[in-house]
Structure formats: structure tokens, C-alpha cells
Amino acid sequence: MELTWLGKYRQFVGTLFRSANAYSQVCKFEASFGDTEISTYEIQIMEHILEYSDQHKNMSWYAELLGLSQSVFSKYVKKLVSKGLVEKYYLKGNKKNIVLMVSERGQEVYKSYSEYAESTWFRDFFAMLDTVPAVQLEMFEKIIGTWGSWFQASLKAEEDKEEEETELIKIE
16 A cells, blocks of 8 residues: 555655654663663653753753653663762752753763764764755754654643543542
8 A cells, every 4th residue: 555645755754753762672672881780761751951050951952952741851861870970959948849960970981982883873973964054954953842842742642641541449
């Protein structure tokens, strides 16, 4: 059966899905950097905490930025804390919002990861992107962002549905 509804975009959409599927498989595994095993999600979380560390953002903000549910984000933060890579803080006078900071050890692990990632995976990728004019690069970002937002919206709707369906029954 020919998938006519995808039209001329069949190959492009297929490439997006293959890429997303491959990435989701990589996220299931941990790699060693020094004496530390760390997953792709954990790296991304540390990366964003480092990037915004001077702004003292809370956990909900990071979860939304990364497109992760709060429960998934919290699960990975718990792992990072147990590995001594991330530390949790409160702002003085506000114990409600937890602020995350990458520990000194976490910074060392991230530095090791980033040097490896740049030389192994991203050097050629960045060289290809260097050939793309800024206007087209912005359009690529918009296309991929739109595609990703559909899935994020679907996940959010499922989470909301699960919360609505929760009904407490008193035990006698």
C-alpha cells in the first residue's frame, strides 16, 4: 500500500522518525565517563543546569524545557544526586522550589563527556550545519520543533487524562 497522504515528504518524515527511534534507543543505555556511568538524559539535564545555573531555575522549568514529564525528570535527577553529580538547594525563604546545581564532580564528568561527544559525534555534524545559511537553519529548527511539540502535547494530554481518572476510594 502506498502512503499517499505523506506525499513528497515521505522520505523526510521517515528520516525524522528513524532518527528519533535511534535516539530513544541510545537514551536507554549508560556510557562510562571516568568512573561514572551516565545516560543521555542525565547528560542533557546536567547540560541545562550548567547553562542556566546563574538563574536558579526550578525543577519544573527544566522538565518543561527538556520536554520531559516531571516524573521522568525527577527520576533522573534522583539518579544524578545519588551519583554525586547534581546537588539540590532551596532558595532562602522559599523551600517550595528546588534549585539544582551541578557538583564539582558533575562538572568534571560533563567536561569529559563534552570533549568526547564533540570529537566523536558532533564535529562532522557541526561541519555540515556550517554549510547551511542561517535562515534555513532557523527553518529546520522550526520544523523539528513543531514536529516535537505534537508528541509533547500528546504526552501531556495522557498525563492529564491519568490525573483526571484517579479516584480515591476510602478504605473502611
